Amino acid sequence: xxxxxxxxxxLGFEAPVSETALLTVYFKARETLRPDRLLEDTxxxxxxxxxxxxxxxxxxxxxxxxxxxxRTRRFDRQTRRMLQExxxxxxxxxxxxxxxxxxxxxxxxxxxxxLDLPDVMAVRERFFPVSERNPQIGASMFETSWMDxxxxxxxxxxxxxxxxxxxxxxQESDIRGLFQNLATRFSGAELHFDSVSPxxxxxSKMHDSIREYGDDVRFTWGLGGLRDLESWHPALKYVxxxxxxxxxxxxxxxxxxxxxxxxxxxxxxxxxxxxx
Numbered sequence: 001x002x003x004x005x006x007x008x009x010x011l012g013f014e015a016p017v018s019e020t021a022l023l024t025v026y027f028k029a030r031e032t033l034r035p036d037r038l039l040e041d042t043x044x045x046x047x048x049x050x051x052x053x054x055x056x057x058x059x060x061x062x063x064x065x066x067x068x069x070x071r072t073r074r075f076d077r078q079t080r081r082m083l084q085e086x087x088x089x090x091x092x093x094x095x096x097x098x099x100x101x102x103x104x105x106x107x108x109x110x111x112x113x114x115l116d117l118p119d120v121m122a123v124r125e126r127f128f129p130v131s132e133r134n135p136q137i138g139a140s141m142f143e144t145s146w147m148d149x150x151x152x153x154x155x156x157x158x159x160x161x162x163x164x165x166x167x168x169x170x171q172e173s174d175i176r177g178l179f180q181n182l183a184t185r186f187s188g189a190e191l192h193f194d195s196v197s198p199x200x201x202x203x204s205k206m207h208d209s210i211r212e213y214g215d216d217v218r219f220t221w222g223l224g225g226l227r228d229l230e231s232w233h234p235a236l237k238y239v240x241x242x243x244x245x246x247x248x249x250x251x252x253x254x255x256x257x258x259x260x261x262x263x264x265x266x267x268x269x270x271x272x273x274x275x276x
Contacts, residue, residue, distance in 0.1 A: 021097030021120055024165060026055045027068040038248060039069045039076075043100035047127055066251045067268065068165070070244050071194050074270050075162050076105050078192055083110040088157040090150065094141045095166035098124055102134045111154065115139060115146065141166075142174055147185050159186045163193040168201060168219040175221060176232050182275065183233040189275040191236075197267040198222035229273060239272040 029044040031037050048055075058064070079101060082089050089110035093101055096114040106112070114136050116124065121138035130136050139146045141163075150159070161182060167175055182191065201222030223229075227238045245265045249256040258264040 020165070020169075021099075021116075022051075022053060022055060023058060023064065024068050024072070025098045026058060027061075027065040028072065030059070030065060031069050038251070039073055041072075041100060041104060043103050043127070044098075047098055050127070062251075062253060063255055066248060067244050070247050071164060071270060072099075072101075074242055075164055075192060076101060078190075078272075079105045079112070079160075079162065080107060082158075082160050082190065083107045083112075086110070086158050088154070089160065090154050090157045091160045091162065092150070094161055094163045096120075096124070097165075098127065099164070100128070101162075102128075106133075111135070111157075113137060113150065115141065142178055144181050144185075147181060151185060158188050160190040160192065161186075163191070165194060167193050168196050168221055170221055172221050179229060179236060179273075180233050183235045186275055187235070190239075191273040191275065192270070193273075194268070194270045195221075195223035196269075197263065198224050199263060200267045223269075223271070226271065235275045237274050237276050239274050241272075242270045244268045244270070 025044045025047050028039060028041040029048045031039050032041050032045055079091050082091055083105065084107055090113065091110065092113040092115060093099065094115055096116050097120060099114075102112045102114070110133070112134050114121075114124070114128070114134065116138065117140060118138035121136060125136065128134070128136065137146050179191070182189065196219060199222070201219040226241055230236050230238060243266055245252065245256070245258050245268065249259070252258075
């Protein structure tokens with residue numbers, strides 16, 4: 001994105017990758033307005049209207065929109081499951097952006113914590129009031145002070161961490177440190193995240209939306225083997241995976257043909273690890 005475009009956004013984002021938080025809101029808002037929608041998020045529509053940011057250059061990014069909706073739908077379902085089944089659930093949304101997961105999934109029990117960088121949270125606070133059951137934290141996910149604070153604030157609770165649309169932009173060494181810190185502190189936790197393959201990470205400029213950002217934004221990490229993260233910490237255990245491309249084939253259009261090519265069919269995925 002050109003410097004002039006960043007100025008027009010006027011949102012105070014300090015890093016170009018922070019601006020991708022607007023994309024997920026945009027795609028969920030567009031999905032909400034479809035008669036055959038797979039997800040309904042009226043808050044996303046409201047946020048876009050009030051921010052008045054021109055994202056029309058992304059309106060034909062079919063793959064990004066379908067992928068965003070499938071991913072959000074899975075993590076919403078997982079969130080509801082944990083809130084419903086666990087005794088004292090605390091679900092932490094890392095790099096939450098401007099997502100309204102609490103509003104979509106709240107069952108009247110448990111706690112959902114939203115965390116992102118301070119510049120993103122400064123925009124977020126315009127739309128999401130802080131509450132006891134939906135606290136907001138402005139911090140880097142790589143810091144450990146917020147982890148220790150949560151353990152102190154919610155003793156005896158069971159934690160889950162959802163990392164949506166973020167890890168592929170990060171360095172593996174940072175991701176490894178994050179998972180190690182979580183595994184060391186949060187026994188019994190579930191870790192939910194999405195990932196691309198190493199090949200897709202190397203060719204991120206083929207992504208229909210990422211290429212719009214030029215050299216400012218690109219993928220830097222891809223997950224190879226599904227169990228690769230188990231070597232990072234003895235408590236990390238792979239549980240399950242769900243692939244994007246074998247879902248909602250009608251909505252993918254011609255891209256549904258990727259299912260005939262295993263590396264592409266399984267390149268983008270949503271993964272669950274447990275801390276045991």
